[in-house]
Amino acid sequence: xxxxxxxxxxxxxxxxxxxxxxxxxxxxxxxxxxxxxxxxxxxxxxxxxxxxxxxxxxxxxxxxxxxxxxxxxxxxxxxxxxxxxxxxxxxxxxxxxxxxxxxxxxxxxxxxxxxxxxxxxxxxxxxxxxxxxxxxxxxxxxxxxxxxxxxxxxxxxxxxxxxxxxxxxxxxxxxxxxxxxxxxxxxxxxxxxxxxxxxxxxxxxxxxxxxxxxxxxxxxxxxxxxxxxxxxxxxxxxxxxxxxxxxxxxxxxxxxxxxxxxxxxxxxxxxxxxxxxxxxxxxxxxxxxxxxxxxxxxxxxxxxxxxxxxxxxxxxxxxxxxxxxxxxxxxxxxxxxxxxxxxxxxxxxxxxxxxxxxxxxxxxxxxxxxxxxxxxxxxxxxxxxxxxx
Amino acid sequence: xxxxxxxxxxxxxxxxxxxxxxxxxxxxxxxxxxxxxxxxxxxxxxxxxxxxxxxxxxxxxxxxxxxxxxxxxxxxxxxxxxxxxxxxxxxxxxxxxxxxxxxxxxxxxxxxxxxxxxxxxxxxxxxxxxxxxxxxxxxxxxxxxxxxxxxxxxxxxxxxxxxxxxxxxxxxxxxxxxxxxxxxxxxxxxxxxxxxxxxxxxxxxxxxxxxxxxxxxxxxxxxxxxxxxxxxxxxxxxxxxxxxxxxxxxxxxxxxxxxxxxxxxxxxxxxxxxxxxxxxxxxxxxxxxxxxxxxxxxxxxxxxxxxxxxxxxxxxxxxxxxxxxxxxxxxxxxxxxxxxxxxxxxxxxxxxxxxxxxxxxxxxxxxxxxxxxxxxxxxxxxxxxxxxx
Numbered sequence: 001x002x003x004x005x006x007x008x009x010x011x012x013x014x015x016x017x018x019x020x021x022x023x024x025x026x027x028x029x030x031x032x033x034x035x036x037x038x039x040x041x042x043x044x045x046x047x048x049x050x051x052x053x054x055x056x057x058x059x060x061x062x063x064x065x066x067x068x069x070x071x072x073x074x075x076x077x078x079x080x081x082x083x084x085x086x087x088x089x090x091x092x093x094x095x096x097x098x099x100x101x102x103x104x105x106x107x108x109x110x111x112x113x114x115x116x117x118x119x120x121x122x123x124x125x126x127x128x129x130x131x132x133x134x135x136x137x138x139x140x141x142x143x144x145x146x147x148x149x150x151x152x153x154x155x156x157x158x159x160x161x162x163x164x165x166x167x168x169x170x171x172x173x174x175x176x177x178x179x180x181x182x183x184x185x186x187x188x189x190x191x192x193x194x195x196x197x198x199x200x201x202x203x204x205x206x207x208x209x210x211x212x213x214x215x216x217x218x219x220x221x222x223x224x225x226x227x228x229x230x231x232x233x234x235x236x237x238x239x240x241x242x243x244x245x246x247x248x249x250x251x252x253x254x255x256x257x258x259x260x261x262x263x264x265x266x267x268x269x270x271x272x273x274x275x276x277x278x279x280x281x282x283x284x285x286x287x288x289x290x291x292x293x294x295x296x297x298x299x300x301x302x303x304x305x306x307x308x309x310x311x312x313x314x315x316x317x318x319x320x321x322x323x324x325x326x327x328x329x330x331x332x333x334x335x336x337x338x339x340x341x342x343x344x345x346x347x348x349x350x351x352x353x354x355x356x357x358x359x360x361x362x363x364x365x366x367x368x369x370x371x372x373x374x375x376x377x378x379x380x381x382x383x384x385x386x387x388x389x
Numbered sequence: 390x391x392x393x394x395x396x397x398x399x400x401x402x403x404x405x406x407x408x409x410x411x412x413x414x415x416x417x418x419x420x421x422x423x424x425x426x427x428x429x430x431x432x433x434x435x436x437x438x439x440x441x442x443x444x445x446x447x448x449x450x451x452x453x454x455x456x457x458x459x460x461x462x463x464x465x466x467x468x469x470x471x472x473x474x475x476x477x478x479x480x481x482x483x484x485x486x487x488x489x490x491x492x493x494x495x496x497x498x499x500x501x502x503x504x505x506x507x508x509x510x511x512x513x514x515x516x517x518x519x520x521x522x523x524x525x526x527x528x529x530x531x532x533x534x535x536x537x538x539x540x541x542x543x544x545x546x547x548x549x550x551x552x553x554x555x556x557x558x559x560x561x562x563x564x565x566x567x568x569x570x571x572x573x574x575x576x577x578x579x580x581x582x583x584x585x586x587x588x589x590x591x592x593x594x595x596x597x598x599x600x601x602x603x604x605x606x607x608x609x610x611x612x613x614x615x616x617x618x619x620x621x622x623x624x625x626x627x628x629x630x631x632x633x634x635x636x637x638x639x640x641x642x643x644x645x646x647x648x649x650x651x652x653x654x655x656x657x658x659x660x661x662x663x664x665x666x667x668x669x670x671x672x673x674x675x676x677x678x679x680x681x682x683x684x685x686x687x688x689x690x691x692x693x694x695x696x697x698x699x700x701x702x703x704x705x706x707x708x709x710x711x712x713x714x715x716x717x718x719x720x721x722x723x724x725x726x727x728x729x730x731x732x733x734x735x736x737x738x739x740x741x742x743x744x745x746x747x748x749x750x751x752x753x754x755x756x757x758x759x760x761x762x763x764x765x766x767x768x769x770x771x772x773x774x775x776x777x778x
Contacts, residue, residue: 001492048631054451062443062474062520066633066766070640076652078631079767080480083470085451091469095484102490103390131451242437242467244455251459263465377455378468 002101003224005234006384008037009346013182014215014334016117022059025216026068026113029339033109033218038231043072046220047105049079050096052088052112053338056127057119068113085131086287088112089217089341090242090371090380096221097237106223112339113216124212131374133248145209145288147249147375149201152290154255156203158305161293163203165308167194169289170207170331172317177328179318179358184213184334208289213334217342219349233353238274238366239383241267247377256305258376261285261298265370268381269300276300279322279383280364281351283344285372286329295370296324299381318359326351326359341371345382352386390490392613394623395773397426398735403573403604403723405506411448414605415457415502418728422498422607427620432461435609436494438468439485441477441501442727445516446508457502474520475676477501478606478730479631479760479769485610486626495612501727502605513601520763522637534598534677536638536764538590541679543644545592547694550682552592554697556583558678559596559720561706566717568707568747573602573723597678602723606731608738622742627663627755628772630656636766645694647765650674650687654759657770658689665689668711668772669753670740672733674761675718684759685713688770707748715740715748730760734771741775 010033012025020028034043051065060067065079082092089112096110119127129138132147155161171191177183189207197205220230227234243263246252252259269275276299284299286292296307301322310316316324327333327347330340348367350356369382399422401414409417423432440454449456454468471481478501485499508516518527521536544550560580566572578596586594609619616623632652635641641648658664665688673688675681685696690711699705705713716722716736719729737756739745758771 058519058523060519060523060636061516063472063476063633063636063762063766065473066762067522067636069633070635075635075640076632076648078483078653078769079473079633080484080631081472082484083452083472084454084468087452094467095469095471095487098484098488098491098493101493102487104487104490127450130447130449133456134447134449242469243465244458244468246459246464247449247452247456251464259465264467373452373455377452380467 002103004097004100004237005222005224005227006219006349007222007227007230007234008033008220009349010036011182011217011343011346012215014184014213014336017214018118020214022113022115023068023071025115025214026111027072029216029218030072033220038233041230045107046074046077046109048077048099048108050092050108050110051079051081052092052341053081053114054083054085054088056114056116056337057123059115084378085373086337087341087371087373087378087380088338093219093342093345094240094242094380097240100221100223106226108221109218110221110342111218112342114336114338115214116212116336117214136248143201144375145201145204148288148290149204151255152203155290158256161308164191164195165312166208166289167191168311169286169292170194172311173286173325173329173331176318176326176359177332180328180333183328183332184211185332204288210287210330210335213336215334215336215339217339217346219342219345235349235352236385237382238385239268239272240381241265242380244378245376247374249375257294257298258372258379260376260379261295261370261372264379264381265299268383272383274366274383278366279368280366281326281348281361282322282324282368283327283347284324284370286325286331287335299370323361326356326361344369344371348384352384391492393486393489393626394611394613394616395608395734395738396611396616396619396623397422397609398738399425400571400606400732400735401604402571403602403725406603407507409603411502411504412457412460414504414603415500416461418605418607419461422609427622430619434496435463435466435498437466437488437497439481439497439499440468440470441481441730442470442503443472443474443477445503445505445726446512448504473767474762475726476730476760476762476767476769477727482608482731482734483629483631483769486629489610489612495615497610498607499610499731500607501731503725503727504603505601505725506603525637532590533764534590534593537677537679538593539638540644541592544679547645550697553580553584554701555597555678556580557700558675558681559583561700562675562714562718562720565707565715565748566721569717569722572717572721573600574721593677599676599719599724602725604723604725604728606728606735608731608734624738624741625774626771627774628657628661629770630654630660631769633767634765636763638764646683646687647761647768649765649768650684650759650761653768653770654688657772661772663755663772667755668757669755670715670737670750671711671713671757672716672736673713673759675714675720676724688759712750715745715750733758733760737773741773
C-alpha cells in the first residue's frame with residue numbers, strides 16, 4: 001500500500017457559537033489548515049474532500065460536502081459526505097486515506113463539522129438519539145446517557161469499580177482541557193464536584209457527560225512521496241482498523257466492552273506492526289467517562305476489568321505512562337460529532353510534531369486515535385507515527 | 390492501481406412496497422446478490438460495506454450501514470454510510486473501488502437503499518428538497534422539478550428544442566422499462582400521452598418526471614486477482630471520475646449543462662483511456678427528461694445543443710447506435726435515491742455479460758454509468774468493461 005501522510009491541520013475552537021453556522025465553522029478550520037501549513041501551498045492542489053458530519057439540525061441533509069467545498073473556493077472537486085454518527089470524522093479520514101493509498105488522488109482533505117448548539121430541546125433529543133437503534137432503542141425511550149449508564153452499572157457490578165473512578169476520568173480530562181485554548185470546557189473540576197453533580201442517568205452525573213459542541217476540523221492528507229512539498233515533519237498513517245457491532249445493545253453479548261473498538265484496534269495494530277505497549281499518547285472516545293474506561297480495555301492499554309485502575313494510578317494523565325486525551329477529550333474539549341474524529345487526529349498530529357504546547361507528551365513518537373459511532377455501533381482506530389521533531 | 394472487478398449484483402424490484410422497510414429491501418437485494426453469483430461463495434468473505442442512502446424519512450439517520458450489515462448477518466464488518474443525495478449509490482461504489490484498489494480490502498459490498506413511499510406530503514416535500522441548496526433554494530420555495538424546469542426552458546430558448554423532444558425521452562425510457570421485470574413503471578407511453586400529461590413545473594409535465602420509488606441494490610466488488618473465485622465473467626472497472634459544482638444553480642455560469650457531469654466524465658474517460666465513441670451502452674441520470682438530454686452532451690455522446698437530436702434520431706433507443714437507459718432509467722425503472730447509482734451499474738453488469746434478456750445490446754463490451762446528486766451538485770461516472778460472454 002502506498003504510504004499516506006498527514007501534513008496540516010486546522011480546527012475551530014469547540015464550544016457554543018451562536019453567530020457561526022456550519023459554513024463559517026468549516027471555513028474557519030479550513031483557513032487555519034492552509035495558514036498553518038509549514039510551507040505555503042495553493043489550496044487549488046486539493047483534489048477531493050471527505051466530510052464527516054451527521055448533519056445535526058438538517059442544515060443541508062443532501063450533499064453538504066459539495067456545499068462546503070464551494071464555500072471555501074473549491075466548487076469543482078469531488079466532495080462526499082461520510083456518516084457513521086459520532087464516528088463520522090474518523091470514517092471520513094479512513095476514506096481519504098484509502099483514496100490516497102489507492103493512487104487515485106495525491107492531495108485530499110478529510111474534515112468534519114457539526115452545529116449542535118442551536119437546537120431546541122425537542123430537536124436536540126431527536127438528533128442525539130438518532131445513532132442508537134431507532135426501532136428498539138430511540139423509539140422505546142432509551143437515551144444515549146441511558147445506554148452508557150447501563151454499561152457503567154454493569155461494569156461496576158462485575159469489577160468493583162465505584163463512581164469515584166468515573167469522576168477521576170472527568171477530573172483528569174478537565175485538567176487537560178484547561179490547558180487547551182480550543183477546548184469547550186476550560187476549567188478544572190474536583191472529585192467532590194464530580195461526585196455531587198446532578199444525576200443524569202444513574203450512575204452517570206453531569207460531569208460524566210461530554211458537552212454538545214459546535215466545531216469543525218480539517219486535515220490535509222497526502223501521498224507519502226508528496227509530503228515534503230508541505231512539511232519536513234509529516235505524521236505517517238502507520239495503521240488503521242474499522243469495525244461494526246449490533247446497534248442495539250440488547251443484541252450484544254457484553255455490556256462491559258465495545259466489540260467494534262476491540263476489532264478496530266486489532267486491525268490497526270496488525271497493520272502498523274505495533275502493539276498497545278508502543279503507544280505514547282492516545283485520544284479516545286470519552287463521550288461519557290465510562291467510555292474512556294472501556295476504551296482502555298478495548299484498546300489493550302489495560303487488562304479487562306482493570307481499566308479503572310489506570311486512571312486511579314495516574315497512568316493516563318499528562319506525566320503518566322500513556323497520557324490519554326491530552327486535548328481534554330470529548331469530555332472537556334467537546335464533541336461536535338462529525339468533527340470529533342478529525343480533531344482527535346489533529347491532537348496527535350501536534351503531539352507527534354512537538355507542537356502540543358503545555359499539553360506536550362515529551363518524546364511522543366507513536367499515537368493512537370479511537371473514534372466511536374453512537375454507543376459502539378461502529379469504531380475506527382488510527383495509529384500514527386511521527387518522529388519529525 | 391490494483392484492478393477492481395464487479396462479480397455479482399442483486400436488486401429488489403423498484404416500486405411501491407408498503408410492507409417492506411429499508412432492512413427488508415436491503416436484505417432482499419443482498420440475498421439476490423449472493424444467490425445469483427456464478428459460483429457459490431460464503432458471505433463471511435465480505436470485509437466491508439459501503440452504503441449509499443440519503444436516509445429518506447429518517448429511518449436510521451445515524452450509522453444505518455452498520456444496522457443493515459447486522460441485519461444480513463455481518464454485524465462485525467466495517468460499514469459506512471456514503472451520502473451525496475441522489476448520487477449516494479455511485480459515490481458509495483467509488484469508496485468501495487478505492488478501498489479495494491488500495492489493497493486494504495479484497496472483497497466488499499457497495500449498496501444502496503431508499504424507502505421513499507411512506508412519507509406524508511409534507512415530509513415528502515421536505516425530503517425531496519434537501520439536496521438543493523437549503524438556504525437559497527429549498528427555503529425559498531424552489532423545488533427539484535422547478536430547477537430542472539428552468540434548465541429545460543433555457544435549453545429550449547438556446548437550442549430550439551421543443552417539449553415534444555422531452556416526450557420522446559419519456560416514450561423511449563418507458564418502452565425500455567416495459568421490458569424490465571424490475572422496473573417501477575412497466576408500461577409504454579405515447580408521445581400524445583406525454584404531451585398532454587398534467588403540468589408539474591412548466592414546461593415539465595408528469596411524464597417528464599421520474600417516480601419516487603422504494604428499492605435497494607447490491608454489488609460485490611473484489612480485487613481483480615480474486616475475481617475468478619466468484620465468476621468467469623467479471624465486469625472490470627476501467628475508469629471513474631467524480632466532481633462537484635455549486636449546489637445553487639444561480640451560482641453556475643450555465644443552465645444548459647451540468648459541469649459536475651462533464652468533469653466526472655472527463656476523469657473517467659482519461660482513466661479508462663477511452664472516449665465517448667467507445668461506449669456501447671449507458672445508464673444516465675434521467676431524473677427528469679431534460680436531464681437525459683443534458684447528459685448526452687455532458688458525457689460527450691452528442692455535441693452541445695444537439696442532444697435532443699439524438700433521441701429524435703433513435704440513436705439512444707434499443708437497436709440504436711448507443712442505447713441509453715436500457716433499464717428504463719430513473720424515468721421508468723424508478724429512482725430510490727441511494728440505490729439508483731448501484732442499480733445503474735447493475736444494468737451495465739448484465740449488459741456486459743450478455744444477461745440483459747429482452748433489453749440486451751448485442752455485443753456490448755464497454756458501458757458507462759452516470760449518477761447525479763441533486764440538481765448537479767455532485768456527479769460520478771463509471772466506465773466498465775466486459776467481454777466475458
